[in-house]
Amino acid sequence: MSARSISVLLITILASLAFTPSAAAQGDLAVVVNPGNPIANVSLGDLRKLFNGEKRSWPGGIRVRLVVRAPGCRERTALLQFLNLSESDYKQYWTARVFRGEADSEPFAAPSVGMVLEAVRVFPGAVSLVYVGDLKPGVKVIKVDGLLPGTAGYLLR
Amino acid sequence: MLRVSTTAVAFLLLAASLAAQDSAPSDQKTIALLVQQVKALQQETSDLREEMRKLKADRAAAPSAVPATETAAPQQPQATAEASVPESSPELTAAMHDLHGIQWGGFGELNYQALDQRQPGLGTYGFVPGSAANFYTGDFDLFLHSRLTEKTSVLADIAFEEADAQRYKLDLRQALLKYEMNEHLRISLGRYQTGIGYYNSAFRSAAWLQTTADRPLIMEYASNGGLLPTQAVGISLTGAIRSGKLGLNYIAEYGSSDTIRPDLDGSGTFNDENDGNHVLLGWFARPDWAPGLQLGGSFFHDKISDSEISLADRFGQTILNSYVVYVAHGIESLNEAFLIRETRLAAGAVFNIPAFYSQISRRWGRVRPFVRYQYLNASQRNTIFNDVGLRAGPSFGARYDFNDSIAFKAQLDHTQREGLPDLNGLHLQVAFTF
Numbered sequence: 001m002s003a004r005s006i007s008v009l010l011i012t013i014l015a016s017l018a019f020t021p022s023a024a025a026q027g028d029l030a031v032v033v034n035p036g037n038p039i040a041n042v043s044l045g046d047l048r049k050l051f052n053g054e055k056r057s058w059p060g061g062i063r064v065r066l067v068v069r070a071p072g073c074r075e076r077t078a079l080l081q082f083l084n085l086s087e088s089d090y091k092q093y094w095t096a097r098v099f100r101g102e103a104d105s106e107p108f109a110a111p112s113v114g115m116v117l118e119a120v121r122v123f124p125g126a127v128s129l130v131y132v133g134d135l136k137p138g139v140k141v142i143k144v145d146g147l148l149p150g151t152a153g154y155l156l157r
Numbered sequence: 158m159l160r161v162s163t164t165a166v167a168f169l170l171l172a173a174s175l176a177a178q179d180s181a182p183s184d185q186k187t188i189a190l191l192v193q194q195v196k197a198l199q200q201e202t203s204d205l206r207e208e209m210r211k212l213k214a215d216r217a218a219a220p221s222a223v224p225a226t227e228t229a230a231p232q233q234p235q236a237t238a239e240a241s242v243p244e245s246s247p248e249l250t251a252a253m254h255d256l257h258g259i260q261w262g263g264f265g266e267l268n269y270q271a272l273d274q275r276q277p278g279l280g281t282y283g284f285v286p287g288s289a290a291n292f293y294t295g296d297f298d299l300f301l302h303s304r305l306t307e308k309t310s311v312l313a314d315i316a317f318e319e320a321d322a323q324r325y326k327l328d329l330r331q332a333l334l335k336y337e338m339n340e341h342l343r344i345s346l347g348r349y350q351t352g353i354g355y356y357n358s359a360f361r362s363a364a365w366l367q368t369t370a371d372r373p374l375i376m377e378y379a380s381n382g383g384l385l386p387t388q389a390v391g392i393s394l395t396g397a398i399r400s401g402k403l404g405l406n407y408i409a410e411y412g413s414s415d416t417i418r419p420d421l422d423g424s425g426t427f428n429d430e431n432d433g434n435h436v437l438l439g440w441f442a443r444p445d446w447a448p449g450l451q452l453g454g455s456f457f458h459d460k461i462s463d464s465e466i467s468l469a470d471r472f473g474q475t476i477l478n479s480y481v482v483y484v485a486h487g488i489e490s491l492n493e494a495f496l497i498r499e500t501r502l503a504a505g506a507v508f509n510i511p512a513f514y515s516q517i518s519r520r521w522g523r524v525r526p527f528v529r530y531q532y533l534n535a536s537q538r539n540t541i542f543n544d545v546g547l548r549a550g551p552s553f554g555a556r557y558d559f560n561d562s563i564a565f566k567a568q569l570d571h572t573q574r575e576g577l578p579d580l581n582g583l584h585l586q587v588a589f590t591f
Contacts, residue, residue, distance in 0.1 A: 045402055045445030054404075054443065057340050063307055065253060084448055084485040086520065091561045095590055096359065096366050098262065101312040101335055101345070104304055105260065108253050119249055 026133040028149035029078055029156040030141045032117075034124050037062070041143040044155060050127055052083055053094070053103050058125060066107035067119045067128040075116075075129050076109075082156070129156070264298040264363040266588045268370070273581045294319045295586075296362050298330070310335050316362055318380070328380070330362050330388065341396040348390045352408040352439045353457050354493050355480045357387050365588040368489055368556050370568040373514035373531045374548060375495055379416040384497060384510070384535070384542055385476065386414035386459065389435060402446055408439035414459060420544035428464055428541060432474075435459035439478075449485025454478055460502075463541045472541065473500040487520035489527075499539055508539040518556075526555040537575070546575035554584075563589045 031047060033039060039058060042050070049055035056064050069075040071087055080090055094106040110116040113134045120126040121138040132149045135141070147154045271290035297317040304310045314331035333347040350357050356376040360366045377383030391412015398405040414435045420426045441453030457476040462468045480493040497510040511534055518527035532549040535542035554568030570582040 043445075045404075048445070048448060049404075055340060056337065061339055063337075067253075086487060088523075088558055088561060089487065089520065092366065095262075096363075098302065099264075099300055099314070099361055099363055099366065100358065101302070101310070101331070101333060104302065104310070115249065118246070119253060122249065123253060 026131065027157050028132050028154055029075065029129045030132050030135060030149045031127065031144055031156070032120050032130050032135070032139040033127050033142055034120055034122075035138065035140045036124050037127075037140065037142075039142055041146055044145050047144060047156075048083065051079060051107075051129075053097050053107075056102075062125040065119075065123045065126045067116050067123075067126050068107045068109055069113075069116065069129075070109040070111050075113075075131065078157070079129060259301050259303045262300045262302075263591050264296070264300070264365050264589070265591070266295040266297075266364040266586055268293050268295050269585045271583045274578060295364060298362055308337050310337075314362065326380075339396075341398070343395045345393040345395075346391075348388060349393050349410070349412075351386055351389050351414060351435075351457070352393070352395075352410055352437050353385055353387070353455055353476055354478045354495070355441075355451070355453060355482050355491065356493065357385070363588075363590070364586060365564060365590045367588075368518045368525055368527050368566075369516065369529060369552065369554065370566040370584040370586040373493075373516070373529065375493075375512040375514060375531065375533050379418045382419050382421045384418075384512075384533070384545065385495075386416050386430075386432060386435065386457075389414035391434070398440075400442075402444060404443040404445055406441050406443070408437065408441075408455065410435070410437040416461075422544050424544075426465070426544075429468075430461040430541070431464065431468055433460040449483050449488075451480075451482045451484075453480050453482075461499075461541070466540055471502045473502055474498070475500075489516070489518045489520075489525075491516040497535075499541060508536050510535045510539070510542060523558045524555055525558075526553075528553050546577075547573070548575070549573050550579075562591065563587065 031042065037058060038060060046055060050064060051066060051068075053066070058064060068079055076087075080087060083090070085093060091106070094103065097103040098105060108119065110119060110128075113130060116128045116130060117134075117136050117139055120128050130139070141148060144154065144156055149156070269290070269292050273289070275289050295318070299315045299317075300313070301315075302310065302312045312331060312333050312335065313329065316328045316330045318326045318328050320326050329348060331348055331350065333345045333349055335346075336344045338344070350361055352358055354376060356373065360372070362378070364370070372378075372383075375384060376387070378387050379385065389410065389412040391410060393412070394407075394409045396407060398407055412435060413432065415432045416430045417427050418430070420428070435457060436459075437455055437457045439453065439455030441451055443451050455476075455478045457474075457478075459474045460471050461474050462471055475498040477496045477498075478493065480491070482492065483490040492513075492515045494513040495511070497512070499508040499510070500506070501508075512532060514529060514531035516527060516529040518525050529552040530550070531552075533545065534547045534549075535545040537543050537546055550570065550572040552568055552570045554566060556564055556566045558564045564587070566584075566586040566588065568584040568586075570580070570584065572580040572582075574580060
């Protein structure tokens with residue numbers, strides 16, 4: 001291997017080390033909110049209530065806006081496991097909530113992580129689940145049961 | 158993070174210089190590009206330092222700002238507040254339903270029901286004495302919702318309900334102005350589904366939402382012969398009660414639930430109950446430690462009449478309900494018990510009508526088999542519900558979801574009836590949402 005190849009490899013490795021989280025944290029799902037949201041921690045129970053629509057406003061009174069990934073995405077699969085629902089049950093669940101007037105619509109299903117992050121940056125009450133490796137500046141990661149992603153005992157992955 | 162970035166930049170420079178030592182003249186352009194990128198990174202580091210300095214200064218000036226430890230996970234570069242509020246793209250705004258306007262949806266159904274008696278099971282849907290099998294459309298619901306402000310919205314459920322001889326009745330099943338102060342207080346004004354029991358609140362009038370082809374008799378709409386005041390006009394308050402992991406919620410209603418119900422024998426006789434103003438107090442709990450479990454109960458009180466006897470002869474009507482429901486992991490288990498207590502105010506006579514139903518189903522892929530047993534015992538001496546008597550029996554069937562919008566259901570019913578032959582029925586249904 002030439003010195004140039006080694007240097008390119010070195011650049012790549014160092015860049016990865018410098019600008020990405022640890023491999024262990026990559027598989028964790030971060031709960032992200034708008035930076036203006038004062039919330040810092042959420043319990044696992046409240047997180048479930050947020051994503052099943054039962055908790056509809058933040059402590060400050062701002063309306064919760066759920067942003068989820070589109071069907072088939074790994075974040076969606078993780079969310080459905082977290083809620084103990086199948087894709088069909090999820091759809092039916094939200095149709096019923098809308099029909100009962102408990103929600104405006106089914107949560108916005110973003111086709112890309114970029115759109116998820118944009119929505120969370122833009123809407124004050126937005127909340128979503130993003131894999132740590134996909135995080136970008138402009139959103140705020142909150143603790144779940146007092147733990148941040150990447151720490152021992154963090155349950156969302 | 159800045160330290161890590163600076164170290165990385167130093168290594169980048171070292172690596173770039175290593176690359177330069179062994180490079181051919183043709184690589185000079187690449188090296189120059191790398192150097193340019195390193196310079197850009199240095200500039201970015203400098204900018205970030207400046208931004209951090211400003212943020213620290215701002216934070217010092219405003220103690221209520223979010224602490225840094227809450228804005229970043231360890232080893233992550235995200236979670237920095239932006240200097241200005243970003244604007245949403247029109248596509249995103251539309252997708253997030255941030256536009257005022259009316260959103261429409263709907264539910265429909267087509268039914269085929271065959272009975273082994275030439276006597277209908279319910280006073281509804283075009284069944285007349287002498288007809289043993291019928292097609293009918295049931296309810297066709299148009300649902301609309303509009304958000305007026307951040308906390309105020311309007312919803313309506315307009316149902317076209319089939320009556321005799323392909324005539325359709327228009328029924329404004331729900332028409333509500335809703336105000337959501339916070340999660341502890343939500344106010345609804347208008348026509349609502351009463352909070353008696355789980356079924357009435359959970360499924361409303363949409364067959365597509367139900368696993369079974371029909372509602373349990375005790376939860377049937379009064380306009381179809383059901384016993385309970387399923388709808389009312391008035392005010393409804395709901396909200397969460399601070400109860401930690403117990404997940405307690407309350408329901409309080411005050412309204413007019415005036416009801417006219419047809420007799421179940423299809424005779425065409427109607428009873429105008431002339432209800433007064435009802436009071437309902439209810440609660441339900443969704444414990445954090447058992448996702449999918451819901452426990453609840455309610456107390457309902459009103460005064461009604463029996464128009465077949467005398468409108469002046471008033472009855473006190475008290476309805477008690479309790480339920481245990483579990484919906485998760487593809488399992489649906491609905492269990493509700495009722496006690497309807499009618500007290501004839503003039504004579505002091507009391508009639509108790511106990512009722513319950515239990516329904517369980519489990520989803521396997523697109524198929525959801527179900528079984529239900531229901532029981533209802535209205536005293537024949539109770540002149541208001543003397544057409545009902547004792548009714549009990551099981552239902553079996555399955556629901557098949559073609560996709561997220563269309564479902565087919567097949568259901569077999571067996572009903573024992575006091576003073577009447579047992580009733581067996583086949584009920585097929587295509588239900589859809591749009």
